[in-house]
Amino acid sequence: MTENASVPADFAESDRVAARLYTDPEIFEREMTQIFERSWVWVAHESELAQPGNFKSTYVGRQPVIVTRDRKGTLHTMLNRCRHRGASLCEKPSGKANGFTCPYHAWSYGLDGKLRGIPYPDGYEGVLEKGELSLKKLRTESYGGMIFATFAEDGESLEDFLGDAKLWIDRFMKQGGGYPIKVLGKHQFTFRGNWKIQLENTTDGYHFPIVHRSWMASVDAETADMMSFMTDPSAITHALGNGHSVMQMVPEHSDLDVDDGTEPLQARFDHVVAKLSKTLDEAQVRKVVRAMHGTGFNLNLFPNVSMSAAFFRVLRPISVNETLIEHVAIGPDGPPGLDVVNRERMRIHEHFQGPFGFGTPDDAEGWDRVQRGAHGGPDLPILVNRGLAREKASPEGWPTSHVTDETGMRAAYAQWKEMMGDD
Structure with missing residues (x-):
């Protein structure tokens, strides 16, 4: 690795990356245009836009957008920027509306982004065509309830971009126990570090028993045993393509549909079983309760969202050394009797992911320390070579190694290198 490399892509190799990938503002600026404005970026879950008129304000990279469902049920993602003088149209994180009106000069737009009205239009006669001033729209597609948007008008389809990850999205959505998944709530925080530090974390099994000792000590023996995967040879990581x-x-x-019926349900959920048994049959109860902890895997979707066991983790780059993280709790969307399930899932979520939980605060401390340490010895590389010598292809052809290895990080940096080298 040479510090005189001509393009940022040269700072990433198959087993290491330069520390400046975390600290160089010029590299960060290029990432915003070459990755976040060219990739499919996750913006919402369909349950957040369940009805016509629903909207959500979010970001694609650093650009503010509004995601809407119009009266015909079509999904749209549009820049949150009036075409007149550039003011933001919507400051609410979510809600229901008939359209959006700029608070500065009252230009109004429909849910599909079309310019509907202009106050005192006589001043625009001969100089403005309303049809030419709709909100700037991004391509918007969804898969498995996950909504993505991209600025790349002629790029590959979302399904092609997701590729073999679609199988794992399908499996992740099975944790509804036969019911659809919905968003239950969310919280967000920032950490003082580069976005790629968090991207690495979601498929980093190596840190788990070290960073999360306090969480392991706080849970029941059955949960702790379930998460003791460090020496389990069947616990593995796959690189799925496209990062x-x-x-x-x-x-x-x-795969939560695979159940031989021998795994006992945890005693901690006996009260859930008792309540569900009043309205569901035994097989349905088992299916829902067995999925209380979510799936047995973390799925990383490059560049900004992970489907992590029982929640979504979304990252948003703010600057080279600041990143916003949003944790989204999810649960089954079914009859009222499932309320007990979703309350329990929220308590599980809070215990690990919550701001006063036993997991996320420890993770965030680690991310902060990586950023601080990266400024020391800038010529020293960041290593992502664990398990490289034992990495093999799975029957599906996926590069595969142990769950503690850095296969997922190498996959992400391979995609990063490809996109950052494409001028």
């Missing part, structure tokens, strides 16, 4: 990867921590829960 995506999946880390199987609890392989027997990778």
